[in-house]
Amino acid sequence: MSEIAPWATSAALLVYTRAGLESDAAAELTDSATRAGVYGYCRAQRDGGLVEFHSHDGSPVVPLLRSLPFTELVFVRQWLAGHGWLSALPEQDRLSPLLQGLPAGEVYTDVRLEYPDTNDGKSLSRFCRGFGRAVEQALQQSGALDAQARQRLHLLFTDSATVFPGTSPVDNSSPWPLGIPRLRMPAEAPSRSTLKLEEALLTLLHPAERESLLRPGGTAVDLGAAPGGWTWQLVRRGLHVTAVDNGPMDAALLDSGLVDHRREDGFRFRPRRPVDWLVCDMVERPSRILPLVTGWLVDGACRQAVFNLKLPMKQRYATVRDGLEQLRDALQRSGRAMDVRCKQLYHDREEVTVCVTPAT
Numbered sequence: 001m002s003e004i005a006p007w008a009t010s011a012a013l014l015v016y017t018r019a020g021l022e023s024d025a026a027a028e029l030t031d032s033a034t035r036a037g038v039y040g041y042c043r044a045q046r047d048g049g050l051v052e053f054h055s056h057d058g059s060p061v062v063p064l065l066r067s068l069p070f071t072e073l074v075f076v077r078q079w080l081a082g083h084g085w086l087s088a089l090p091e092q093d094r095l096s097p098l099l100q101g102l103p104a105g106e107v108y109t110d111v112r113l114e115y116p117d118t119n120d121g122k123s124l125s126r127f128c129r130g131f132g133r134a135v136e137q138a139l140q141q142s143g144a145l146d147a148q149a150r151q152r153l154h155l156l157f158t159d160s161a162t163v164f165p166g167t168s169p170v171d172n173s174s175p176w177p178l179g180i181p182r183l184r185m186p187a188e189a190p191s192r193s194t195l196k197l198e199e200a201l202l203t204l205l206h207p208a209e210r211e212s213l214l215r216p217g218g219t220a221v222d223l224g225a226a227p228g229g230w231t232w233q234l235v236r237r238g239l240h241v242t243a244v245d246n247g248p249m250d251a252a253l254l255d256s257g258l259v260d261h262r263r264e265d266g267f268r269f270r271p272r273r274p275v276d277w278l279v280c281d282m283v284e285r286p287s288r289i290l291p292l293v294t295g296w297l298v299d300g301a302c303r304q305a306v307f308n309l310k311l312p313m314k315q316r317y318a319t320v321r322d323g324l325e326q327l328r329d330a331l332q333r334s335g336r337a338m339d340v341r342c343k344q345l346y347h348d349r350e351e352v353t354v355c356v357t358p359a360t
Helices: 021-033 095-103 125-142 194-204 207-213 229-235 252-256 286-299 317-332
Strands: 012-016 039-043 050-055 079-084 111-114 151-159 162-169 219-223 241-245 257-260 277-280 304-312 338-342 352-358
Touching: 012 021, 012 162, 021 039, 021 050, 021 317, 079 151, 095 162, 111 125, 111 207, 125 151, 194 229, 194 304, 194 338, 194 352, 207 241, 219 229, 229 252, 229 277, 252 257, 277 286, 286 304, 286 317, 286 352, 304 317, 317 338, 317 352
Parallel strands: 111 151, 219 241, 219 277, 241 257, 277 304
Antiparallel strands: 012 050, 012 079, 039 050, 079 162, 151 162, 304 352, 338 352
């Protein structure tokens, strides 16, 4: 049997991110950890979809999983803490050395075998499904699985012989495998952009908020609506939508009786009376979108908002951080108590999605 390389001596925090955004996730993670009093550095491979954070002095990084609210991290899809990588798992028996490498006496609510969200990573999906059944059975037999446990076990494979075992707190991490909600493209929706708003409402709103803030009979404005992917998500929930765009809208949406198509400039349009929701997915620079949406919120033209910010080629994290700070400052000065949440979603591309709701 081949020898298994020992775990790295320094504990590490491993985060999943979109391939190509590793530097942004690293900057955000380092910045957030510093504010929490943990000083460290990141390692990442370009387009690898993973970032490792290590403390400078080798102090534990597990406390970060409790002190940092996961929902406040923009470029992080999932995170877990572990002691490092296990490599050279022998093909004839990967399970035994893997189980031996796990800390003794730990109990997990479940186990997930995962891989980076890259083309190479996705090729491991079949292996992870098959090997995962053996791992789960072994953990059940040893008493290491308990549905009431507060932590989840992740086994992140970069190939069938290399794995990072780690844990995440169930109440402060993504509930979805790989940190990605699996959504199906609705056949009736007029464009794939509909998945961006569906994921945003699922990710950035709590279940009780979705119930109370997206009631049938509500009102919304969709800026840059054509052909209607975001409007479709609102109409299917029974909202009346004013769709603002000089381009054509989907005919079936217009036939629903819940859509008023206004061929106007989205930067100039304002409703006659306040609406419940403003949504916006216009392809414009953040320097134009942020003042636009901020004006709607500060003036009370809308009660809530969901909008996308297209990211620049460089300084993406800094652009998002500074833009959100400006938005929060403007809302505070106006006296509006609002929660501002932001995430780089799976169905986003070079953009992030922002959701603003009344503070609870």
